[in-house]
Amino acid sequence: xxxxxxxxxxxxxxxxxxxxxxxxxxxxxxxxxxxxxxxxxxxxxxxxxxxxxxxxxxxxxxxxxxxxxxxxxxxxxxxxxxxxxxxxxxxxxxxxxxxxxxxxxxxxxxxxxxxxxxxxxxxxxxxxxxxxxxxxxxxxxxxxxxxxxxxxxxxxxxxxxxxxxxxxxxxxxxxxxxxxxxxxxxxxxxxxxxxxxxxxxxxxxxxxxxxxxxxxxxxxxxxxxxxxxxxxxxxxxxxxxxxxxxxxxxxxxxxxxxxxxxxxxxxxxxxxxxxxxxxxxxxxxxxxxxxxxxxxxxxxxxxxxxxxxxxxxxxxxxxxxxxxxxxxxxxxxxxxxxxxxxxxxxxxxxxxxxxxxx
Amino acid sequence: xxxxxxxxxxxxxxxxxxxxxxxxxxxxxxxxxxxxxxxxxxxxxxxxxxxxxxxxxxxxxxxxxxxxxxxxxxxxxxxxxxxxxxxxxxxxxxxxxxxxxxxxxxxxxxxxxxxxxxxxxxxxxxxxxxxxxxxxxxxxxxxxxxxxxxxxxxxxxxxxxxxxxxxxxxxxxxxxxxxxxxxxxxxxxxxxxxxxxxxxxxxxxxxxxxxxxxxxxxxxxxxxxxxxxxxxxxxxxxxxxxxxxxxxxxxxxxxxxxxxxxxxxxxxxxxxxxxxxxxxxxxxxxxxxxxxxxxxxxxxxxxxxxxxxxxxxxxxxxxxxxxxxxxxxxxxxxxxxxxxxxxxxxxxxxxxxxxxxx
Numbered sequence: 015x016x017x018x019x020x021x022x023x024x025x026x027x028x029x030x031x032x033x034x035x036x037x038x039x040x041x042x043x044x045x046x047x048x049x050x051x052x053x054x055x056x057x058x059x060x061x062x063x064x065x066x067x068x069x070x071x072x073x074x075x076x077x078x079x080x081x082x083x084x085x086x087x088x089x090x091x092x093x094x095x096x097x098x099x100x101x102x103x104x105x106x107x108x109x110x111x112x113x114x115x116x117x118x119x120x121x122x123x124x125x126x127x128x129x130x131x132x133x134x135x136x137x138x139x140x141x142x143x144x145x146x147x148x149x150x151x152x153x154x155x156x157x158x159x160x161x162x163x164x165x166x167x168x169x170x171x172x173x174x175x176x177x178x179x180x181x182x183x184x185x186x187x188x189x190x191x192x193x194x195x196x197x198x199x200x201x202x203x204x205x206x207x208x209x210x211x212x213x214x215x216x217x218x219x220x221x222x223x224x225x226x227x228x229x230x231x232x233x234x235x236x237x238x239x240x241x242x243x244x245x246x247x248x249x250x251x252x253x254x255x256x257x258x259x260x261x262x263x264x265x266x267x268x269x270x271x272x273x274x275x276x277x278x279x280x281x282x283x284x285x286x287x288x289x290x291x292x293x294x295x296x297x298x299x300x301x302x303x304x305x306x307x308x309x310x311x312x313x314x315x316x317x318x319x320x321x322x323x324x325x326x327x328x329x330x331x332x333x334x335x336x337x338x339x340x341x342x343x344x345x346x347x348x349x350x351x352x353x354x355x356x357x358x359x360x361x362x363x364x365x366x367x368x369x370x371x372x
Numbered sequence: 373x374x375x376x377x378x379x380x381x382x383x384x385x386x387x388x389x390x391x392x393x394x395x396x397x398x399x400x401x402x403x404x405x406x407x408x409x410x411x412x413x414x415x416x417x418x419x420x421x422x423x424x425x426x427x428x429x430x431x432x433x434x435x436x437x438x439x440x441x442x443x444x445x446x447x448x449x450x451x452x453x454x455x456x457x458x459x460x461x462x463x464x465x466x467x468x469x470x471x472x473x474x475x476x477x478x479x480x481x482x483x484x485x486x487x488x489x490x491x492x493x494x495x496x497x498x499x500x501x502x503x504x505x506x507x508x509x510x511x512x513x514x515x516x517x518x519x520x521x522x523x524x525x526x527x528x529x530x531x532x533x534x535x536x537x538x539x540x541x542x543x544x545x546x547x548x549x550x551x552x553x554x555x556x557x558x559x560x561x562x563x564x565x566x567x568x569x570x571x572x573x574x575x576x577x578x579x580x581x582x583x584x585x586x587x588x589x590x591x592x593x594x595x596x597x598x599x600x601x602x603x604x605x606x607x608x609x610x611x612x613x614x615x616x617x618x619x620x621x622x623x624x625x626x627x628x629x630x631x632x633x634x635x636x637x638x639x640x641x642x643x644x645x646x647x648x649x650x651x652x653x654x655x656x657x658x659x660x661x662x663x664x665x666x667x668x669x670x671x672x673x674x675x676x677x678x679x680x681x682x683x684x685x686x687x688x689x690x691x692x693x694x695x696x697x698x699x700x701x702x703x704x705x706x707x708x709x710x711x712x713x714x715x716x717x718x719x720x721x722x723x724x725x726x727x728x729x730x
Contacts, residue, residue, distance in 0.1 A: 238545025
């Protein structure tokens with residue numbers, strides 16, 4: 015018996031950005047095929063946005079119980095109502111609404127923990143405005159970590175149609191990333207990636223390709239010694255722990271078409287080593303997946319786009335990919351939690367990095 | 373009157389590598405359509421390679437004058453004979469042949485300087501073996517620079533079908549590249565790129581996109597200050613000198629399909645920032661072009677491939693691209709040297725980064 019998966023929850027994100035616009039557009043594309051999601055935010059914002067931008071034919075329906083989203087989704091966008099205290103001016107975030115933005119995330123997490131939804135998909139937030147209002151986290155990922163599993167280690171995976179990447183260092187200068195990189199960070203990140211690929215992507219023995227840091231992976235120490243001192247020892251630790259890790263690979267050749275078919279995710283040493291190949295290949299920039307949380311979480315890999323807010327030209331492609339992938343990952347997680355037979359049934363699709371990016 | 377362009381010269385490269393094999397295969401693909409090239413090396417090596425690998429139907433014809441290559445090319449591979457003193461064992465380079473390998477490069481440069489050939493295309497060499505025999509240059513590029521224009525500054529451009537990149541720092545560790553990067557290097561490299569794109573690629577006012585160094589190009593100094601201290605000032609100097617330079621751009625988004633249509637070359641801060649997007653897009657890894665020499669020079673962007681030498685499985689794609697591009701660049705250079713009217717006639721093709729990579 016394959017009981018229906020609970021719906022997804024989509025947070026409101028920054029109300030002065032493009033979140034409401036892409037939410038409306040995403041529903042129009044997904045209403046017939048799913049996955050069903052409910053919006054956790056103010057229906058008034060959606061209605062005003064639809065009116066301003068001429069996005070017709072998106073009926074909104076308030077629901078009290080997330081489970082009702084399934085029955086509603088094909089004919090209306092289900093909304094779990096949340097009040098917004100301040101005015102909304104496209105392109106001009108207001109600290110008066112910061113509490114509601116944060117509240118939407120908290121409520122989605124609550125719904126996930128209670129089992130009412132199967133995954134959290136987050137619209138982009140404007141960190142600087144939230145921080146003015148007392149938000150003390152560097153970003154979404156750390157906040158979710160704190161809400162859901164304090165003390166754990168959330169890991170970012172980016173999934174595109176042809177490539178998955180996991181950066182070991184992320185939002186810091188290249189110089190400080192080089193100084194920070196150590197064997198333990200690589201091992202911990204790769205272990206989290208392997209666990210996430212098994213649990214959420216249904217890949218029971220994921221193949222990890224660990225990137226070098228220097229040109230040609232250092233050419234045996236002739237161009238940098240981090241491969242010898244840090245990266246190769248990390249790969250050896252991973253292999254001793256039973257992980258199918260290889261490398262360090264030459265960073266410039268490991269993302270070519272033939273090479274990337276040989277692994278399920280690339281473990282990358284710095285932000286652009288991961289993001290350059292991903293965005294070079296995929297116009298939508300892939301989907302951001304947080305591994306290591308007690309629920310599935312995805313988000314589009316773009317920001318609030320304040321510069322184009324209120325203009326009607328925002329593209330919902332990355333959000334749609336994030337919603338589809340969240341649905342697929344939630345299905346996979348349920349299968350892997352139930353046992354290996356179900357997990358295996360998803361593996362073929364997952365390996366091939368199909369259009370769901372799963 | 374569009375007088376026929378002089379033929380290209382192709383050097384022998386490392387005789388124990390795949391050079392002879394890919395030379396034979398390249399002639400078979402180009403004999404009907406050109407560009408005509410002559411091989412500067414031992415015909416005995418080509419003949420033995422053809423026999424061993426069963427590469428049939430490649431008649432060899434010794435020529436005394438490079439100009440004869442045109443008449444010969446459609447029915448035989450033209451060879452400017454050069455003796456090889458030592459034995460050749462595939463996969464095992466011998467210092468006994470180092471002098472001949474170097475001699476092939478010297479002779480091709482002589483032919484270019486005398487106007488007998490229109491471009492030099494180099495097969496890959498094994499630097500470590502040449503260095504044992506007293507070769508004192510880090511690589512091909514520096515040797516050619518020394519032979520042809522001592523004291524000048526040769527600049528490496530890599531051209532793929534969809535992207536051209538010019539790295540400012542190249543073969544050094546990432547840490548040392550960060551330490552070495554300065555405003556003057558960026559300006560000099562970009563000026564050489566602009567001059568080369570105008571003279572050889574027929575793009576009269578090339579658009580240069582200068583990459584940032586840090587994630588998101590530093591986000592106004594929040595993640596590294598090299599953009600503020602070094603890169604933005606370099607872009608300003610370039611603009612004051614009349615170059616259409618923009619940036620610093622966020623490295624992860626500037627190579628996406630839509631973004632890369634807006635420039636003719638990306639000026640990159642380090643090796644992998646240039647090579648990752650190029651090789652992610654192009655299986656053959658593009659063509660290596662040396663700008664700043666008194667003649668056109670290209671080479672395939674792979675090494676001697678000693679591990680597969682003598683097996684018959686080497687792919688000639690990158691060498692064929694290098695030969696085609698050399699022919700196109702030589703035509704462009706002749707046009708731009710003759711005046712702007714001819715140069716303009718090539719511009720449309722060059723802008724679109726067509727299959728010739730020109």
